[in-house]
Amino acid sequence: MPLTVIVVDDSAVMRAMILRTLRLSGLPLGETVCCSNGQEGLDAIRARRPDLALVDINMPVMDGEQMIDHLRADAKTASVPVVVVSTESSDARVERLRAKGARFVHKPFTPEQLRDTILALTGIPNEQTATAARAGDDLDF
Amino acid sequence: MNKLQLPLERATTSTFEELTLLWAEDDATAGGGDGAFDHAMRVRFHGAAEGFLEVRASRGLMIAAAANMLGDDNLVSHELGVDALGEVANVICGNVLPEIAGSAGVFRLDSPAACDARANVQADARCSLTLDGGRVEVLLVVDYMKDQP
Numbered sequence: 001m002p003l004t005v006i007v008v009d010d011s012a013v014m015r016a017m018i019l020r021t022l023r024l025s026g027l028p029l030g031e032t033v034c035c036s037n038g039q040e041g042l043d044a045i046r047a048r049r050p051d052l053a054l055v056d057i058n059m060p061v062m063d064g065e066q067m068i069d070h071l072r073a074d075a076k077t078a079s080v081p082v083v084v085v086s087t088e089s090s091d092a093r094v095e096r097l098r099a100k101g102a103r104f105v106h107k108p109f110t111p112e113q114l115r116d117t118i119l120a121l122t123g124i125p126n127e128q129t130a131t132a133a134r135a136g137d138d139l140d141f
Numbered sequence: 142m143n144k145l146q147l148p149l150e151r152a153t154t155s156t157f158e159e160l161t162l163l164w165a166e167d168d169a170t171a172g173g174g175d176g177a178f179d180h181a182m183r184v185r186f187h188g189a190a191e192g193f194l195e196v197r198a199s200r201g202l203m204i205a206a207a208a209n210m211l212g213d214d215n216l217v218s219h220e221l222g223v224d225a226l227g228e229v230a231n232v233i234c235g236n237v238l239p240e241i242a243g244s245a246g247v248f249r250l251d252s253p254a255a256c257d258a259r260a261n262v263q264a265d266a267r268c269s270l271t272l273d274g275g276r277v278e279v280l281l282v283v284d285y286m287k288d289q290p
Contacts, residue, residue: 010252011228013221017210058231058250087235090189090247107232108159 002030003122004048008041008064009034009056009085014107018054018085018114025115027124038062042070045077052122055102057086057093065093068100081121085109145266145281148240149233153268153279156233161206161225163272178278179203181258182227184234189246192265192283194234197258198226198275205274227253233279242286 005022009015015034022029033048035041038055039062045053053071057064064084071077082102088094094104103117119126157163178197185193198206200222207225208214230253238248264280 011224011231013207013210013225014228016216017212020212058235058252060252063249087232087250088248089235089239089244091244093247107235108156110159 002028003051004031004033005029006033006035006041006044006048006050006053008036008038008044008053008059008067010036010059011056012036014056014085021109021111021114022118025111025118027115027118038064038067038070042067045071045080046074049077050080052118053080053082054085055082057084057088065097068097068102072100083114083117083121085114143266145241145283146268148237149266149279149281150268152233152237152240153270153277156229156236157206157270157272157277160210160229160232162209163202163206163274166271166273177276178258180223180226181256181260182223182230182253183256184227184230184253185251186234186238186248187251188248189287190238190242190248190283191285192281194230194237195256195262195280195282196226196230196233197278197280202272202275202277205272223255227255230279237281241283246287 007015007018019032033044035044037059041055055064055067068082071080083105084097084102085105085107087107097104103121105114105117154165177199179200180203181195181197183193183195203222203226204217206229207217207222210225211217231250234250262280265283266281268279270277
């Protein structure tokens with residue numbers, strides 16, 4: 001089933017780069033929505049109940065950690081799988097995010113790191129992405 | 142060489158290579174650049190250390206970085222070039238801080254902001270690189286650093 005994915009990052013280039021990486025990874029993508037801060041991301045998640053959210057930490061208006069706190073506090077959004085894609089390297093913060101059920105991908109990331117983290121979180125079998133990737137016209141891992 | 146220099150050089154080189162796919166033609170070298178920088182983006186950081194990191198680049202390098210990140214030369218506008226340079230500054234900053242202040246420290250990074258690429262800045266560490274797309278200079282200023290345990 002195609003995944004509805006929300007990408008939350010204050011950099012337009014990084015949002016485009018993440019989306020491109022997702023498309024090249026062979027993941028079964030459905031609707032993709034981009035947001036530039038945590039508040040926009042929270043609103044989009046509440047409206048769509050996505051299969052996956054990819055979230056930066058340092059953002060204006062509402063940062064990624066606050067956004068995850070709001071998600072987890074609401075029964076309707078508490079189970080949305082979240083991958084934090086950030087430069088954040090503080091052990092304390094990474095542990096806090098993991099305790100909130102988020103997976104972590106460190107910037108700069110490789111396409112494989114992002115794909116493997118998403119596969120582990122969503123439970124999509126790797127063979128499924130390989131098949132989808134073979135059907136694509138541009139695989140530039 | 143001060144203790145900030147090597148971490149800054151490592152973070153700068155690896156960020157450009159892994160994020161923008163622009164490879165350094167020479168080793169990272171300390172010291173000033175050639176001054177031919179049109180654009181600069183600055184990221185202020187707070188928490189276990191306070192200060193800012195600034196990346197200066199020519200327009201050509203900024204556009205080359207954005208094109209590689211987007212995977213499409215035709216998509217790049219000036220605004221996306223500036224955005225890409227800001228993201229580069231953000232990633233270098235996020236990678237260098239744990240190295241200089243310890244991974245136990247928690248930091249908050251402000252959004253990248255444009256600044257004067259020709260301003261005279263007394264940096265605590267400075268790194269210049271020649272990349273495929275041109276030259277880049279990265280400056281690190283640390284106003285305060287919490288003592289590591």
